[in-house]
Structure formats: C-alpha cells, structure tokens
Amino acid sequence: MIGSVALRSGSSGNCTLIRNGETRLIVDCGVNGKTFTNALALAGESPLDIDGILITHEHSDHVSGLGVILRKYKIPFYITQKTLEIILDSIGKFDYNLINIIRPEDKFLIKDQPVTSFQVPHDAAETLAYRFETSRGDITVCTDIGSVSQSILNQLTNSRLIILESNYDSELLKNGPYPRILKDRISSGHGHLSNDECGDTLCHLVKTGTEQIVLAHLSKENNHPSIAELTAVQSLEVTGAVKDKDYVLQVARRYSNSDWMQI
Numbered sequence: 001m002i003g004s005v006a007l008r009s010g011s012s013g014n015c016t017l018i019r020n021g022e023t024r025l026i027v028d029c030g031v032n033g034k035t036f037t038n039a040l041a042l043a044g045e046s047p048l049d050i051d052g053i054l055i056t057h058e059h060s061d062h063v064s065g066l067g068v069i070l071r072k073y074k075i076p077f078y079i080t081q082k083t084l085e086i087i088l089d090s091i092g093k094f095d096y097n098l099i100n101i102i103r104p105e106d107k108f109l110i111k112d113q114p115v116t117s118f119q120v121p122h123d124a125a126e127t128l129a130y131r132f133e134t135s136r137g138d139i140t141v142c143t144d145i146g147s148v149s150q151s152i153l154n155q156l157t158n159s160r161l162i163i164l165e166s167n168y169d170s171e172l173l174k175n176g177p178y179p180r181i182l183k184d185r186i187s188s189g190h191g192h193l194s195n196d197e198c199g200d201t202l203c204h205l206v207k208t209g210t211e212q213i214v215l216a217h218l219s220k221e222n223n224h225p226s227i228a229e230l231t232a233v234q235s236l237e238v239t240g241a242v243k244d245k246d247y248v249l250q251v252a253r254r255y256s257n258s259d260w261m262q263i
C-alpha cells in the first residue's frame with residue numbers, strides 16, 4: 001500500500017500521513033493528541049506504527065500537537081535546527097533522543113524510505129517541503145509556500161502525487177475582512193499560494209507526469225473548496241488536461257480526514 005491521506009488541512013491544523021509499504025510517516029503535527037489518534041484510527045492506522053514525523057515550519061498550525069504526541073508515543077521527528085530552536089521552549093518536555101536534525105536541502109532515509117527536503121519562501125525561519133520516493137512514483141507535500149520559483153518547480157516536477165497549497169482566491173482576499181497588512185502578507189510571495197498560482201503550477205506538473213492532486217491548506221475566509229477546485233480544473237483545461245481522465249483531484253478537508261490517495 002503506497003499513498004497518502006491528509007488528516008487535517010488549513011490554518012486550524014495540518015497533519016498528513018504518508019504510507020509506503022510498512023513505513024508510515026507524518027508531515028506536520030498541528031492537531032491535538034486526541035485528533036491525531038482518532039484521525040489515524042479512521043485511516044486504519046495506529047500512532048504506535050508511525051516511524052517518523054517531519055516538521056515543515058514552526059507556525060502553530062503545523063506544530064501545536066507535537067509536544068503531546070512526542071510524550072505520548074515517542075515518535076522520532078525530523079526538523080531543522082532553526083525551527084527546533086524556535087519551538088523548543090513551547091512544546092514542553094520530551095525525550096531529546098527523538099530529535100533528528102536535517103538541513104533545509106537534504107536527502108535522508110527514514111527506515112528504507114528516501115526523503116528529500118527543500119526550502120520554500122513562506123515567512124517562517126526555514127520552511128520546508130518534503131518529497132518521498134516510492135516504487136510507484138514520488139509523493140510531495142508542499143503547503144505554506146508563498147510562491148513557486150523555477151527551482152521549486154523543478155523540485156515538484158515528476159511527483160506522481162502532489163499535495164499542494166491552494167490557499168486563497170485573489171478576489172475574495174482583496175474584498176474580504178482581513179486588515180491590509182495581513183492581506184499584503186498573504187499575497188507577498190512569502191505568505192501563501194493563491195488558487196491561480198496553484199493552477200499555474202499544476203499545469204506544469206500534470207504536463208510532466210503528475211496524476212494525483214490534493215489541494216491543501218485552503219483559507220477559511222478567503223477561499224472555498226468549490227472555488228479552489230474550479231480554478232485548478234479550469235487552469236488545467238486550458239492545457240488540454242481533463243479531470244478524471246488525465247488526473248484525479250480532491251480538496252483536502254479542514255476538520256476531517258480527506259480521502260486516501262493510493263498511487
């Protein structure tokens with residue numbers, strides 16, 4: 001069994017399970033212990049079987065449950081030095097033997113699973129995305145991006161399954177209730193990726209081999225699942241790619257498990 005399921009997605013908490021045979025990894029831990037356990041159970045998994053947790057960055061929607069989960073389940077975790085230093089005081093006591101320091105651009109193994117990390121311009125100390133190589137193609141988790149440069153596009157290219165940020169609709173953000181400073185931060189290129197930017201990225205990716213897409217980390221105020229999906233599907237239509245023929249797509253759910261994506 002090789003694939004992924006987003007257990008939670010968005011500013012209220014992010015947590016994604018990657019499974020490759022008997023290796024089970026979690027990207028981000030922005031959920032409490034109870035949600036973590038229940039969401040995994042719903043996916044047919046146990047926290048006791050998780051081989052590692054990979055942290056993308058220090059924002060609370062990605063690390064809020066980490067301390068509790070480390071204490072309860074003693075799962076090794078992977079994090080950059082800079083990100084660790086920021087969260088260390090706030091996550092409480094845990095066994096420091098669980099820490100595995102990685103560099104922003106790194107290749108490493110967790111059990112037999114090759115993982116590549118790469119940095120994205122989101123406004124945290126050192127935000128990472130992760131790519132997992134499998135015998136059926138690669139799975140990449142890339143949320144909280146900011147913007148997609150050519151080098152990031154290269155890192156994403158050829159992923160069979162991509163979990164990609166589609167954070168906001170530009171019109172909803174522009175006309176929405178957020179203060180100007182927050183609107184500017186989100187759309188600055190160091191904040192979040194818009195539906196249009198996500199669509200443009202997907203056009204390149206589907207042309208170069210991506211078959212499965214999860215739109216992730218949608219804004220509650222400045223987006224809607226149907227708008228995000230429509231934007232992606234319409235962008236891809238321009239390139240001749242048709243949903244359910246050339247690719248499958250789902251929008252990750254905020255408060256419940258998304259559908260399992262098998263590759």
Ligand SMILES: [Zn+2]
Pocket residue numbers: 010011014059061062144217
């Ligand atoms: Zn986030």
Ligand SMILES: [Zn+2]
Pocket residue numbers: 057059122124144
């Ligand atoms: Zn963030």
